[in-house]
Amino acid sequence: MAPVASRKKARTTARADADVWAAPAEKSVGKGARSTRAERSAARRAAILAAALDEFSARGFVATRLEDVARRAGIAKGTIYLYFRDKETLFAELIRSSLVPLVAGVEAAPRDLPLRMFAELFIELFVKEIYGTRRRDVIRLIITEGPRFPQLAEVYYREVIKRATAAVRAIVQRAIERGEIRSDALKRFPQLLVAPGLVAVLWEALFARFEPLDVAAMMRTHIDLLFAALEGRKP
Amino acid sequence: MAPVASRKKARTTARADADVWAAPAEKSVGKGARSTRAERSAARRAAILAAALDEFSARGFVATRLEDVARRAGIAKGTIYLYFRDKETLFAELIRSSLVPLVAGVEAAPRDLPLRMFAELFIELFVKEIYGTRRRDVIRLIITEGPRFPQLAEVYYREVIKRATAAVRAIVQRAIERGEIRSDALKRFPQLLVAPGLVAVLWEALFARFEPLDVAAMMRTHIDLLFAALEGRKP
Amino acid sequence: MAPVASRKKARTTARADADVWAAPAEKSVGKGARSTRAERSAARRAAILAAALDEFSARGFVATRLEDVARRAGIAKGTIYLYFRDKETLFAELIRSSLVPLVAGVEAAPRDLPLRMFAELFIELFVKEIYGTRRRDVIRLIITEGPRFPQLAEVYYREVIKRATAAVRAIVQRAIERGEIRSDALKRFPQLLVAPGLVAVLWEALFARFEPLDVAAMMRTHIDLLFAALEGRKP
C-alpha cells in the first residue's frame, strides 16, 4: 500500500489512507452529448497522461518532475493537481489507463480457435498493440517501477497477467482435448509464449542502437519453433 | 567564466571528463600477503558495494539515498566518498563488478560441445549464477536504469551481451556443421535461448508473491521444447 | 558519458556555459503601470539583493549561507532560486546592480570643468555615493572576492575602472591644455585621486572601532594637498 520508493512522500499528509491504485470512480459523464466543458476536461486529462508517459518512461518515476510533465502538456504545474491527487496517482492512472484494454483482445478469442492461430493472433497483438505503441513504454515502466510500487505489480498481475495466462491456459487445454497438441508445456508455463516479446521490448530500449533486432522475424521464428516442438514436426 | 573560487564547481568539472563507466585502475595490492590496512579497505569496499546492491535494487538509482547505503554498510556517510567518487561511480562499479565474471563461463565452453549440452550448461549457469544470486538484482538494475545511463547499457552490451551472443552463435554454427541440428533459428536469434530466463527474473521480482514460479522446471521445459523443435522430435 | 538520468548534472552542465557575469536580460516590464504581481516580484528581488549584500559583506562569498540570506529577506530558502539561478549568480547580480550607475556621474562631468571643481565633485561623489552608502560594502566585496572570481574583476574593470580612469585622464588633459596645471601626474596615475578614498573604505571596515577617521576632512586635505602640488601653491 505504502509505496516503497517515493521518499518524499512521507510529507504527504491527507492521502495516506486512500488507495491510489484502486480503480478510480470513473466520473460518469452521463448526458448523451458531452458538454464542451467536459470535453475540454477530458482532453486535458489525456494530454497530461500523454505527457506523463513521455516523461515517466524517459526518466522513471522518481526522476520525473511534474513541472516537465506540465510543460509538455502545455499547462501549468498546479493544473495537474486539478486532475490527479498527486504524482503517484498520476502514475497509477497512467499505468491503469493503458492496462485495461490490453487483455480484452486475448480473452475475446473464441475458445475453439486452433492453438496455432491463437498463438499467432496473440503474438500479432503483442507486436502491434504493445511493441509497436507507447504501451511498450508502459510495460517497461511496470518492470522498472513495479518492485517499488507493490500495488502497481498487484493490479497489473490481477488485471493483466492472471487473466491473460488464464486465457492462454484455457485455449491450450482445449487444443490438447481436441488432440491438436499433446504437450502441456504451454499450459504449465504460458510465460514461454510471451518471453521473446518481453526480450524484444527490453532489447529495443537497451541495445537496439548497437544491434537492431528484427522483432517480427524473431517472433515468427519463435512461433515456428514452438509449434514444431508442440506438434512434433521438423521446423 | 568558471569562477576560481567555487571549489565545488571546479571538482564537478574535473569529474565530468572522467568516464565513470570505464574500467577502474584496479589498485594492485602487490605484496604476497595483504597488509591489514589493505584488507580492511577491501572489506569495506565490498561492504559498501553489498549495501549499495541492496539499496539500489530495492529503490532504483535515483531514489536510493547514500545515507541508507552507509547505514547498511555500517559506516558513515562520508566514508563512501573515500571509496567511490560519487553516487554514479558507486553504481557503475557495482554493475561492473558483477558483470565481468559473467561471460567467462559461457565463452569457456569447448567449441565442440554438443549444442544440447551447451544449452543445458548455459541454462544451468543462468539459473545458478544469476537467478540464484544477487546478480539477479543486477540484471534487474540494468534493465531498470539502462535507458537512463547510456554508458551502462553500452558497457553491458559490449562486455556481456555481445560476447555471449557471439559464443552462442559460434556453438550453434558448429552444431549445424556437425549435423546436430538443421535450423539456424538460434543462430539468428540467440535471444530465444535466454528469453525465459529473463522472464523468470522479472516474474520473481514482480509476481512471485501472487503466483510462485518453478523456474528450474520452466527452464527445463523450455530446453526440451527448443530441442524437440531444433532436432525435429516429439517432445 | 554524461548520464541521461542525473538531472542535477544536466543542469549544472547547462549553466556552465552561461556567463553568470554577463549583463542579464533585463526583463522588460512593459505596461505603463506595473501590475501588482510584477511589483511584488521586483520588491522581492530587491529584498533578496539587500539581504545578500548584508550577508555577503559580513561573511564573504563562501561563508555566506543562502539560508541566512533567505531568513534576512523574510522568505524561504527555495524562493531565492526563483529569482537567481544560484549563489554565484546572486552574487554577480548584486555586484552588477551596484556598479552600473556608478560611473555615469563621473562621465557626465562637462569636459571643460576646471580640474579642481571636477576633483571636488569626484571626491564628493565618492564620499556621498560610495563611502556613505552600502556601496562601500560592494567595493569591499570586489576587493575581497575579486581575485577568486576573475569575471567579477574583469566586469568591474571594464565597466567602472576603465571608464572612470579614462574620464579622469580626459579632464586632466583638458586642464593641462588650458594651462590650469602643468603636471601630468594625475594623467599618468589617476589612481592617486581615489587612493585615499579606498583607504577610507577599508579603514572604516577594519579599524574605525579603534580609531575613528574623519573621512570628509581627510578627503579635503587630500584634495588641498594635491592641488597645492599641481598648481604649485603653498597649502
Added chain:
Amino acid sequence: MAPVASRKKARTTARADADVWAAPAEKSVGKGARSTRAERSAARRAAILAAALDEFSARGFVATRLEDVARRAGIAKGTIYLYFRDKETLFAELIRSSLVPLVAGVEAAPRDLPLRMFAELFIELFVKEIYGTRRRDVIRLIITEGPRFPQLAEVYYREVIKRATAAVRAIVQRAIERGEIRSDALKRFPQLLVAPGLVAVLWEALFARFEPLDVAAMMRTHIDLLFAALEGRKP
C-alpha cells in the same frame, strides 16, 4: 574573540576560551646549537606556513582546505594539527609571523631624519618589503578576512597600524618643529602617505592583467606631489 566567519567552528569544543590571536608562547629553543629534532620541527612549521600563505591568499580563509595546505607542504593532513591547534590558529599564526618584523624598520628611523628622506625610505620599504614580497598577499588577507576576524584586525591595528602611524606622526612633528614643512596634513592623516601603496597592492591583485601598473613610478610621483605640496614648490 569568536570569529564571525568560521561557520563550522561551532563544533570546535575545547578551544573556545583560548585566544588564538594572542601572541604564542614562543617555544624557546635554548641550547646554543639547535638539535636536529628542533630544526626539522621548525622547518616543517615554516613549510606549513608557506603552504598556508599560498592557499589562503589564493582562496581566502573559508575556501581553503587544509588538505591542500598539507599536500603543498608535502605532509599529511593530520600533521598540521601537531603544529597548529586548528585552521583558525594556523591562519592567525600566518598573519602574525608576517606582521612582527614589519614595523621595526619604520620605528627604527632616526627621529631627526629629514621628512622627505623618511618618506622615501618608508615608501621604499613598502615597495621592497611588502609589495615586492608575499607580504603583499598577507596585506590582502588582512583586508579580506579582517572584518570576519575581529581579533585579526585588532592585533594588526595594535601591532602595525598604531605603531606605524605613531612613528609617522612623530617624524612629521619633528619636521614641522624644524621648519621643514608647515602643513600638518600628514600628521592628521598619515594614511595619505601609504594610500597609493595600498591601491598598488589591490590593483596588482585585481586589474594588473588588464592594465599593468608601474608601481615604483607611481610611488615616486606620489612622493613628489606630496612634498611639492608640503613644501610649497612647483612639482
Added chain:
DNA sequence: CATGAATGAGAATTCATTCAT
C-alpha cells in the same frame, strides 16, 4: 611524531505540493 581513514555537521540545490490571485 606522522599518517590518512573515518566521521558527521553542514550547505547548495531540487521539486512535490499548496494557495492566493
Added chain:
DNA sequence: CATGAATGAATTCTCATTCAT
C-alpha cells in the same frame, strides 16, 4: 478552473577534526 510563486523537506557532496596504527 487555471496559474505559477512560494514553501521547506530531502538529498548529495565537502571538509575540519579526530584517532588508531
